[in-house]
Amino acid sequence: MTGSRGLQASGVTVRYGGVTAVDNVDLSVEPGQVVGLIGPNGAGKTSFVDALTGFAPAQGEITLDGVSLTRMRPHRRRQAGLSRTWQSGELFASLTVAENVLASARPPTWSTLARDLFAPRRSIDAGVEPLLHAVGIPGLASVSAGALSLGQQKLVGVARAMAGGCSILLLDEPAAGLDSTESLQFADRIRRIVSDGPGALLIDHDVDLMLRVCDVVYVLEFGRLIFRGTPTEVRSDPRVVAAYLGSPVEG
Numbered sequence: 523m524t525g526s527r528g529l530q531a532s533g534v535t536v537r538y539g540g541v542t543a544v545d546n547v548d549l550s551v552e553p554g555q556v557v558g559l560i561g562p563n564g565a566g567k568t569s570f571v572d573a574l575t576g577f578a579p580a581q582g583e584i585t586l587d588g589v590s591l592t593r594m595r596p597h598r599r600r601q602a603g604l605s606r607t608w609q610s611g612e613l614f615a616s617l618t619v620a621e622n623v624l625a626s627a628r629p630p631t632w633s634t635l636a637r638d639l640f641a642p643r644r645s646i647d648a649g650v651e652p653l654l655h656a657v658g659i660p661g662l663a664s665v666s667a668g669a670l671s672l673g674q675q676k677l678v679g680v681a682r683a684m685a686g687g688c689s690i691l692l693l694d695e696p697a698a699g700l701d702s703t704e705s706l707q708f709a710d711r712i713r714r715i716v717s718d719g720p721g722a723l724l725i726d727h728d729v730d731l732m733l734r735v736c737d738v739v740y741v742l743e744f745g746r747l748i749f750r751g752t753p754t755e756v757r758s759d760p761r762v763v764a765a766y767l768g769s770p771v772e773g
């Protein structure tokens with residue numbers, strides 16, 4: 523165990539047969555920081571999150587708040603404080619928003635079991651409401667998840683990742699499906715969420731959102747990190763412009 527807080531990944535490599543999806547990547551996220559991970563389709567962003575969370579076999583070292591996660595199963599990594607969303611959403615359409623949010627929360631205790639038996643719906647919804655408020659979809663606790671827009675479903679995924687608390691949030695395209703106004707509001711909410719403590723690794727293809735919200739940006743191309751720097755630096759880096767941005771982004 524070391525004294526450093528937050529997430530440190532070093533030398534992370536993921537291979538699927540002959541494909542090296544993630545190639546020797548070093549990345550860190552501190553508490554209170556939003557770290558961006560961008561790159562073209564197929565660059566290895568989701569595979570990197572899969573490696574961090576234990577869903578893909580990987581080489582390299584991963585520590586969280588000084589504790590090595592490298593040999594832990596996915597559920598142990600979650601218990602240690604590493605939480606993720608899924609790019610494809612993965613909600614249960616027939617359950618309510620509140621039930622979806624709580625589906626991955628910590629196991630029940632005797633007191634939460636008793637409360638749920640005697641005052642089921644109201645207490646469940648009340649517990650979830652602050653999380654829904656934090657991600658910008660208050661008042662939807664009792665709505666069926668299948669009735670939500672794609673953008674709202676993604677936000678439920680973020681609330682679900684936050685349920686039960688965590689040290690680091692890994693957000694795999696949580697803003698896909700939001701329009702440009704919603705996306706700007708989402709950026710402000712993510713900043714507010716990290717100001718309360720957890721760090722976030724944010725993946726998204728909306729470059730304006732990323733450059734607005736991130737403290738540090740990493741760029742992946744063909745599994746390799748080709749850049750790490752501030753949003754201001756990323757706009758003018760010739761390798762990033764060639765690999766991903768295409769043309770300089772208007773400031």
Ligand SMILES: Nc1ncnc2c1ncn2[C@@H]1O[C@H](COP(=O)(O)OP(=O)(O)OP(=O)(O)O)[C@@H](O)[C@H]1O
Pocket residue numbers: 538541543561562563564565566567568569570609
């Ligand atoms: N389970 C898998 N088995 C085999 N190959 C895979 C698997 N998952 C991903 N890949 C391959 O690994 C590479 C990286 O894919 P990945 O999904 O991590 O990229 P990404 O950066 O998240 O892309 P996107 O922006 O489209 O979400 C691609 O070549 C992809 O085809």
Ligand SMILES: [Mg+2]
Pocket residue numbers: 567568569609
């Ligand atoms: Mg992906």
